[in-house]
Amino acid sequence: MTAVPAILGRRSTGERVRGGAFYGLLVFSITVGFVLLGTLLIDVFRKGIPFLDTVLLTEPPSATPEKAGARPAILGTIYMMGLLLLMAVPVGVGTALYLEEYADRDRWYNRLLEINIQNLAAVPSIVYGILGLAFLVRGLGLGRVLLAGAMILTLLVLPIVIVSSREAIRAVPDSISQGAYALGATQWQVISRQVLPAAIPGIATGSILALARAIGETAPLLLVGALTYVAIDPTILGQFTALPIQIFQWIARPQGDFKLLAAAGIIVLLAILLVMNAGAIWLRNRYQRRW
16 A cells, blocks of 8 residues: 555656756746846836936926926826726626626526637737727717726726626635525625625735726727826826826837836836735735634
């Protein structure tokens, strides 16, 4: 009996060589990725930090690099992320709760819903932009406004929020729900007071990851009317632009100083992303439970 585990655990020389080669390939790939990322970040910070000043944060765009700022783009990005959070998270979490706690898997429409959610996660972002242009901007007559851009980004990240929320709900031990049912709690009481609070860390992490994808999108916003030059502060039902589009516009300019401004804009975009990630980490640590 003792010889069987030893035989099963013994590997041939060829298997060890192939395993070592595969491990070395993985380490090499990760190293190349980190080296390239580090090189890009160092280059961006080296060029952008001298231009990271109050002019960039408080002034509108200009044809002169010394006077050019990104205030409308920064505000547009912040407004869109706020609207995205208000629209995508409640709908995504609600859908995840329905599929995990209420939906009958034998019903054809529930199976169809799950298949569509999985397929929508792989749809290119430009397709969402075309959809928004056809149905929101022109079909519903909403116009090329910030709200239309936020709605398109909501459709873009909604599958991510739903899938991550479902995984967070599944991670809650079933014994907690069964114990609450045994004490006489209703299904909604179990969900609202036990399951959902315990799933908040995973839901927050997935939602921030979805926002991180949306914050760098450019193609769908261009199709729904995000302009490259907006000199006024954006409104929900007015013209708007976003930091990725402003960065792209600066890089396309022939003057070298605009490319340095683009590096500074990238730093601001990274700062907004880090603030969102810090909020997700705080929520996760605040509500995390160990079983």
